[in-house]
Amino acid sequence: MLFASIDIGTNAVRLFLSNVYEKNNNVVVEKASLTRVPVRLGEDVFSLGYISDSKKENLIQTLSAFKILIDVNKPIDYVACATSAMREASNGKEIIELIKQNAKLNVRIIDGIEEASIICTSNNIELSEKYKLSIYVDVGGGSTEVSVLRDQKLIGSNSFKIGTLRSLNNKIEEQEWESMRQWLKKYKADFGKILLIGSGGNINKLAKLYGDKNDNMLKYSALLQAYAYLNSFTLAERIDKLGMRPDRADVIIPAARIFLLIMKWAKCNSVFVPKIGLPDGLIHLLYKEYKARNLK
Numbered sequence: 001m002l003f004a005s006i007d008i009g010t011n012a013v014r015l016f017l018s019n020v021y022e023k024n025n026n027v028v029v030e031k032a033s034l035t036r037v038p039v040r041l042g043e044d045v046f047s048l049g050y051i052s053d054s055k056k057e058n059l060i061q062t063l064s065a066f067k068i069l070i071d072v073n074k075p076i077d078y079v080a081c082a083t084s085a086m087r088e089a090s091n092g093k094e095i096i097e098l099i100k101q102n103a104k105l106n107v108r109i110i111d112g113i114e115e116a117s118i119i120c121t122s123n124n125i126e127l128s129e130k131y132k133l134s135i136y137v138d139v140g141g142g143s144t145e146v147s148v149l150r151d152q153k154l155i156g157s158n159s160f161k162i163g164t165l166r167s168l169n170n171k172i173e174e175q176e177w178e179s180m181r182q183w184l185k186k187y188k189a190d191f192g193k194i195l196l197i198g199s200g201g202n203i204n205k206l207a208k209l210y211g212d213k214n215d216n217m218l219k220y221s222a223l224l225q226a227y228a229y230l231n232s233f234t235l236a237e238r239i240d241k242l243g244m245r246p247d248r249a250d251v252i253i254p255a256a257r258i259f260l261l262i263m264k265w266a267k268c269n270s271v272f273v274p275k276i277g278l279p280d281g282l283i284h285l286l287y288k289e290y291k292a293r294n295l296k
Contacts, residue, residue: 001290002032004070004078005282006063008107010042010085010141010165011251012201013059015066016279017073020287029283035069036201037062038247041085042141042165050090056098063103077286080107083115083278084142084163112159116145118281119199120154121288131195133187137262138199138277139255141165144180146262148187158183162258164202164251177261184265191267199277202255205248207273219270220263227256 001021007014017032039059044052051059063080070078086092086109096107110118120136136147142163148156160180166172187194198207203218210226211218230238231253238249259271 001287002073002075003283003286003290004073004075005279005286006066006078006080006105006107007277007279007282008041008059008063008080008082008086009278010045010083010143010163011040011247012036012038012141013062013066014279015069016283017069017075018280018283020283027284027287029280029287032073034279035066038245040141040165040247041089042163043169045085045089045142046166046169046171049088051085051092051095056091056095059095060099060102063099063105063107067103067105077290079282079286080105081115081118081278081282082107082109084112084140084161087111088142112143112145113157115143115278116147116157116159117154118285119145119276119278120147120149120157121281121284132193133190134195134197135187135266136197136199137259137271139164139202139258140200141251144258146180146183156186164254164258167254167257168250180262181265184262187266194266194268196263196266196268196271197276198259198271198273199275200255201248202252203259203271203273204275205252206256206259207271211273216273216275217270218273220260220268223256223260223263223271227253227260230256 003018003020005016015035019030019032021028039062041051041055044055099105099107119138134149138145140163144160144162146158147154161176162172206226207218210222235250238244239246
């Protein structure tokens with residue numbers, strides 16, 4: 001069964017089309033296609049406080065194209081959500097209405113806690129007995145969402161105004177770093193026995209380049225070396241010499257730093273990168289709602 005989700009993020013806007021089925025009592029979300037456009041709403045929001053006319057038009061055009069793709073693919077259901085940048089933009093609600101009028105899409109702005117909870121709904125990871133706790137960390141352009149699970153059940157989640165584009169614009173308050181560190185300390189008794197699960201385009205790229213392809217694990221030591229290596233290049237060199245996309249070459253540095261700090265604080269020697277995120281979580285919710293409707 002085909003479902004679709006749209007994630008209007010701070011850095012990029014994504015359309016995720018997925019086939020969903022059940023296997024061994026687990027819901028499997030299998031990517032059919034992913035279309036990503038680096039609209040970068042956060043560049044405006046973190047410098048101006050609102051979304052400019054040029055980015056507004058780019059966003060509406062992008063979502064209009066996504067709506068056409070949805071119409072021709074005919075998924076069973078679809079959903080569109082906006083996160084950090086739209087939450088903080090002074091004209092966010094106005095733009096949501098313009099999207100409805102022009103792109104014929106109903107977009108829901110979700111808060112950080114809900115975003116964290118949605119991301120971890122895509123959890124179908126079998127944990128080794130050596131891990132007492134699993135922590136999902138999703139690093140985006142405007143915020144970092146953290147969800148904590150014990151025995152596959154959500155026991156805590158939080159959202160912090162710590163993100164890659166926010167970092168590039170020097171808009172992260174020192175107190176926000178301390179708030180994250182203190183919040184994680186609630187689980188101090190499990191430090192060293194935590195499975196850290198990372199999501200987001202940057203950690204996916206870092207794991208692809210420097211992780212273990214057999215188990216999707218990226219060691220702290222390898223990430224630290226990668227951070228130092230990538231940071232030794234200028235932005236232009238990361239694009240020209242390393243072949244990175246321009247919209248990845250800048251944000252990958254602060255993303256690596258955020259993960260390194262979280263791993264250091266929680267005493268995690270590695271991060272598991274299963275390539276999941278908000279779009280996957282949204283698909284899981286759509287499928288759950290679909291099943292509930294059809295069981296009535």
